[in-house]
Amino acid sequence: MKDVCKGLLLALALIVAPLRAQEYYGDARPDAPELAARGPSPVGVRTLVAEHADQLDILRYSDATPNPRYSRKLTLEVWYPAKLQPGQKEHTVYTDVLGSGPNDPARPNTPFEFNGRAARDAAPLAPAATAPAGGYPLVIVSHGYPGSRLQMSYLTENLASKGYIVVAIDHPESTRADKAGFASTLLNRAQDDLFVLQTVAAWAKPGSGHFLSGLVDADSTALVGYSMGGYGALNTVGAGVSPVAAAYVPGGKLAVNQQGNAQYEARRDPRIKAVVAFAPWGGAHQVWEPAGLAGVRTPTLFVSGDQDDVAGYQDGVLRLFQGAIHADRYLLTYIGGRHNSAPNPPSPAMLVSFDDFQSYAEPVWDSRRINNINQHFVTAFLGIHLKQQPFQSYLDLPPLGADGTIKPDPGLWKGFRPRTALGLAWRHLPAQ
Template identity: 75%
Template sequence: MKVAGKVAAKSVLALAVMVPFSASLGAQPVEAAASPPAVPATEYYGDARPDAPELAARGPLRVGVRTQVVEHRDQFDILRASENAPDPRYTRRLTLEIWYPADLAPGQAEHTVYTDVLGSGPGNPARPNTPFSFPGRAARDARPAPPQTPSDRYPLVIVSHGYPGSRLQMSYLTEHLASNGFVVIAIDHAESTRADKAGFASTLLNRPLDDLFVLRTVSAWAQAGSGHFLAGLVDTGRTALVGYSMGGYGALNAVGAGISAAAVAYVPGGRLAIHQQGDPRHETRRDARIKAVVAIAPWGGANGIWDAAGLAGLRTPTLFISGDQDDISGYQDGVLRLFQGAVHADRYLLTYRGARHNTGPNPPSPAAAAAGLEDFMAYAEPVWDSRRINNINQHFISAFLGITLKAQPLQAYLDVPPLPAGGKAGPDSAAWKGFPTRTAVGLELQHLPAQ
């Protein structure tokens, strides 16, 4: 869905200027000062700020990245269905970006350049599809780093963007997870990116189907002898779905949160019934390999997409993330209601106080700042620094997926005490494990166990 927000337009991609320090006071010699820490020549999305929580630090592994296109054949074409053509079929081409632990060749650097587009879909003269580029901390086409043993294969994380968005929308998170020993695959959902945005019915129908198709595809690649570079590298039996906005909608539906009868009526002809709670087609699609969900500002709670029965169908451990001023997905009637209603799932809700909908993506690029208010507001937040949000997301998502996919002893990072009454900072705010003193403010983390 459309996103909103605003931060300072200063480029986060500017090259740092290294200036040697020298000084003198009259004829008096001055003792040389200790050299300051080296400043990186390029700042990448996801780099840890000085106040970043502990698990936002880059992981120990080098990161490679590759791009691959897959084809989901013989799919129902909901945008071209009519009385005269009730069952049109087509092939959905999905571009995937794949991040993975890598062994770098001599002289190879963890640096690439991603290219995306601004705008709100093709043919919009007010917001044309303008290409822009930004640097990434990953080595293009690097050799994969083999796991130490077959049992140490890397868990899989599938990432789904907003509407419209792109597979590169959360590179700060995808690179970070790969550096911590995950294979991460982000999808360009056909008819739902900024480059090819089409009717909303396609997004409603295809998001969960795309997620599950990619899981099946990667499972085939992972098999020994497949010839794919992921063969023997990834363990799809330990998979997580990470979705932002409409990606959150698709992820929740894919793991069992069936939509309501009212939501089925959003698209004529009952074509969304395959995602409805109680429909056998929905029930049989549940894939036990998916062990966790991260739903960032998931859309649909305030729009009648889920009723109580549908939310009760969610049984997968879930981390919800939201701003309490989200004006796209809603908070009290939106994400908070989803969190409270998913009674059969062990779940957490991380809330950014004062934030709107843009709690998922990268910061706005310099190109977005130059393009105008609408493109800038598609990424930015009005009261939060997006880099700060990115670091906090890295921290909590790393803890959550480390626990659910790797059985790592990270539970203390999620067992944080509540903030004092009224949300004011107090002496105990430093008790949030991994947060520097005086920095656990503006946030709330709630937990509800499965019934």
């Protein structure tokens, strides 16, 4: 019977796939909030590689080999405002993989494809002469464990259409294709984020010969991270890990990212002006003490489901939101939502595997609806902090009442049609 059910699901996937042949993740539903709509610029996309030489290979650490080194090869997907040639269309096909690491017969790394509304290798559109600093702000995107640089394409394409350079990272040993020991993810996320910022800033310099030369304002950068990407983003902007967390990595090597470590404190990069943390991991796992969370001074938008059973909510994301006392921060909560508040919707290819489907889907919320709401709030938040756009009224929303309900009617939230903010909660805490 189990094989018959799998066969029926596969047949359904094959039927549904053609019906969705021209579906683009991130397109606005009729009930999408106002700022979810794509911006005015066509979008181009390119795949690049950056190699971070001479890094600690923590997965080969041993007492006999306490400092093994290797080069971390980071595959990057770059979305940008584009100038299309006659007949050139905003269409590409992304290829990702299913599974949760190599050599897992229960969840093999099977390739799957989905459409993107971006023109592959299109010419970049020069920033307007009136653009601040002469370039587009930079957004660096970091996936979960495991994940991929493509798992939030609905958001990366959307931001590029609004005048951002968006760079999403495949973190080595942390993708669905190459998932390996957790110590690598704990250690390397902050280092990878900072290395990509430095690399893109170098590419952006006039005369670099890179296609991004003169296009990027790296002094106005945001980090967007999901799950372990959220952990890494917070760690990058000042949330030094606790002594307990430092012990999670062999040889005490995570001390390089520990609160109170002078080397760690010196790495704080003032070019990072905002953080968006989707379901950031660590709050429920003793990763941060209050002093570590107090190290965050960068404006932060937290996004979570209140039923998140991976990162935790009351003892997880809500704790992080409350503990980042020196940052101006917001928390968007999906009532009834679990951990998948950030990814694209499930692909038809995932219909044959419960585990692969569950790695993208939400049990209560429609993923396309979540995607549109995320686009709206991220557009407002980054517009304020990276572009000085007049979007503050989209974030000055009615708070929760004492009984836990939103007062007045959530339909009055700016940018939402009447009756469409149901199931959402919004909180704001200013920096102390």
